Amino acid sequence: MSLYRDDGVVLRTQKLGEADRIVTVLTRNYGRVRAVGKGVRRTSSKFGARLEPFSHVDVQFYTGRSLDIVTQVESLDAYGGSIAGDYGRYTAGTAMLETAERLTDVEKEPAVQQYLLLVGGLRALAAGDHAAGAVLDAYLLRSLAVAGYAASFGDCTRCGAPGPHRWFSVESGGSVCRDDRPPGSATINEESLRVLSALLTGDWEIVDGADPRFLRESTGVVAAYAQWHLERGLRSLRLVDRA
Amino acid sequence: MYEGIVQDLIDELGRLPGVGPKSAQRIAFHLLAAEPSDVLRLAEILREVKAKVRFCRICGNVAESEECRVCLDTRRDLTVICVVEEPKDVVAVERTREFRGRYHVLGGAISPIEGIGPDDLRVKELMTRLADGTVTELILATDPNLEGEATATYLARLVKPMGLTVSRLASGLPVGGDLEYADEITLGRAFEGRRSLEV
Ligand SMILES: [Zn+2]
Numbered sequence: 034m035s036l037y038r039d040d041g042v043v044l045r046t047q048k049l050g051e052a053d054r055i056v057t058v059l060t061r062n063y064g065r066v067r068a069v070g071k072g073v074r075r076t077s078s079k080f081g082a083r084l085e086p087f088s089h090v091d092v093q094f095y096t097g098r099s100l101d102i103v104t105q106v107e108s109l110d111a112y113g114g115s116i117a118g119d120y121g122r123y124t125a126g127t128a129m130l131e132t133a134e135r136l137t138d139v140e141k142e143p144a145v146q147q148y149l150l151l152v153g154g155l156r157a158l159a160a161g162d163h164a165a166g167a168v169l170d171a172y173l174l175r176s177l178a179v180a181g182y183a184a185s186f187g188d189c190t191r192c193g194a195p196g197p198h199r200w201f202s203v204e205s206g207g208s209v210c211r212d213d214r215p216p217g218s219a220t221i222n223e224e225s226l227r228v229l230s231a232l233l234t235g236d237w238e239i240v241d242g243a244d245p246r247f248l249r250e251s252t253g254v255v256a257a258y259a260q261w262h263l264e265r266g267l268r269s270l271r272l273v274d275r276a
Numbered sequence: 277m278y279e280g281i282v283q284d285l286i287d288e289l290g291r292l293p294g295v296g297p298k299s300a301q302r303i304a305f306h307l308l309a310a311e312p313s314d315v316l317r318l319a320e321i322l323r324e325v326k327a328k329v330r331f332c333r334i335c336g337n338v339a340e341s342e343e344c345r346v347c348l349d350t351r352r353d354l355t356v357i358c359v360v361e362e363p364k365d366v367v368a369v370e371r372t373r374e375f376r377g378r379y380h381v382l383g384g385a386i387s388p389i390e391g392i393g394p395d396d397l398r399v400k401e402l403m404t405r406l407a408d409g410t411v412t413e414l415i416l417a418t419d420p421n422l423e424g425e426a427t428a429t430y431l432a433r434l435v436k437p438m439g440l441t442v443s444r445l446a447s448g449l450p451v452g453g454d455l456e457y458a459d460e461i462t463l464g465r466a467f468e469g470r471r472s473l474e475v
Contacts (some may be wrong), residue, residue: 045389050294076450082461085422086389111461117425120433127388269388 037064038093042151043086044130048074056084056103058185059093059151064144066136068094068101080106086130087113087155112159114125119161121274125169126158128269132173137265146179165239166275167248170255171232172173182206182262184252186230189213197226201254203261219257225250282308334405336381336398338363346370346378358415359402359431361385361424369417375411380405385423388431394430402431406438413441420447420465427445444473 041060049055052074058066071083074132083106093105093135133151133156137144142171156167156170174184185207187196192213200214201207201221208226209218224247231239231250262264278286290300307315331337332344339345346366356377360366362364373435382397405411416431418424432442442454448466449458458466 049294050296077453079457079459082459087422108460109463112462113422114425114461117422118429120430123429124388124424131389209290268391272386272388272391272393 035096036093037063037096038105039067040089040091040092042130042133042155043088043090044134044146045085046070046084046086051076054084057098058090059133059137059144059148061145061148062143064142065134065140066094066101069097070103070106073103076193083111083233085113085194087126089109089152089155095156107246108161110156112155115159115161115179116155117159119165119167121165122158122161122274125165126155126267128169128267129154129158129172131267131269132176133174135267136176139176147176150176150179161238163241164248164275166252166273169273170239170252171235173255173259174229174233175235177259177262180262182258184229184233184258186226186233191204199223203254203257206265219254221254222250223245225254229254233243291316335379336363336383336401337366337379351376354410356413356415357402357405357411358417360417361419361427365417365419375415377415382418382427382432385427388421394434397427399431399434405435406435406440411440414443415444416444420445 039060040056040061041058043056043058045057047055047067052072054066054070054073056068056070058067058068070080074077075081080103083101088108089110089112090108092103094101095104107193112126116126118265129151133147137147150172152170155164158168170179183206187208188194189196189198189208189210190202190206191209194272196208196211198208198210199220200209200211200218202209202215203212205215209215224244228240228243228247229250231237232255256270258268285307285461286297286304287301288312289295289303291296295303305417328339330342332339332347334347335344336348337344341348353376357380358375359380359382360369360375361382361384364387368383369379370377378400380398380449382399382402384392384397386394386397401451406414414435415430418427428444432444435442446469447462449462450470455463
């Protein structure tokens with residue numbers, strides 16, 4: 034595999050030397066790849082504009098000794114422009130990119146579901162059909178579910194007693210009944226549980242029409258849930274602008 | 277690994293931006309082979325620059341006194357501020373000789389993935405400068421990349437209630453190039469930012 038080509042989303046870029054960048058790309062078939070974009074910081078570079086975070090690209094890599102090298106890039110969707118032009122979208126989107134990077138912690142391990150979720154999430158974010166914060170919350174719940182941390186907003190996660198329940202425990206993975214609730218469980222409104230379920234299943238009619246009070250409570254639950262399951266937490270989550 | 281202070285030197289050099297382990301080793305051996313007077317001159321200038329140079333209390337640019345050369349210049353237009361990310365961007369804009377106002381150096385761009393938010397930049401200082409109403413125009417000259425755009429978006433929203441004239445540097449085609457070689461993103465920006473021709 035000296036040359037390989039795939040679709041991918043640029044998650045992160047870091048400066049390297051005078052004019053290069055290391056780009057981290059979540060690809061459809063090869064999982065997360067770190068590669069060098071040579072000369073991309075020069076204004077004359079043909080690649081530079083296409084290798085920005087949020088870019089959905091068709092990219093060709095050359096397998097290098099330590100890092101792979103980007104040899105060709107074509108733009109599929111440039112979500113960056115519409116995302117950077119709205120601060121709420123930018124901060125929500127960055128939290129999505131950081132999550133995708135953290136949930137694919139082994140390089141080149143295929144993660145096609147994570148890739149598809151991210152592309153779908155960024156497309157929704159760029160289109161602006163729903164509140165940026167809600168797109169982020171839905172993405173967090175779903176990407177964590179794909180990674181094996183599916184939250185339950187119905188039956189008790191301990192005994193299976195049918196919900197809805199008034200208590201929620203991040204450590205237990207979701208709703209808990211009165212008898213099983215561990216110390217420190219939070220109480221949660223039934224309407225917020227409905228919003229959380231809708232975020233997880235993609236029932237946007239419920240999410241878009243929800244009372245801001247319950248959206249805020251849901252966001253708090255999602256944030257606590259994500260921070261608990263992603264060790265070391267997400268740096269970008271506290272900077273998400275939900276104004 | 278080398279012994280003691282030679283390795284220490286390589287390690288220190290390797291912490292500089294853009295210097296990898298190989299380059300650090302090359303620079304270290306260059307210094308070891310160089311004339312002692314040349315190396316001492318470098319050491320002296322490093323010491324001097326750290327002792328003398330600080331950041332302008334008004335704009336955050338590098339300065340050799342309380343205020344930088346631009347802020348001390350009484351001929352500069354006090355009603356316009358050009359916002360840039362780094363002191364080196366001040367140098368770049370000064371080279372154009374197009375701008376006669378003052379600057380505001382943010383100290384970087386908003387980058388949530390690196391944990392850098394507005395509070396980590398000199399945003400509060402900018403708002404303080406705008407408070408007395410002297411400044412009527414703000415030019416956002418952050419880098420034409422994603423983080424620079426997002427930082428400009430944030431600042432434009434923040435100052436909106438103040439009713440200033442806010443502009444963003446045009447993104448467009450490199451002068452002297454052929455249109456067909458432009459990538460679609462840059463060309464798209466150039467279309468968005470096109471201006472009318474008065475004939
Ligand atoms: Zn100054």
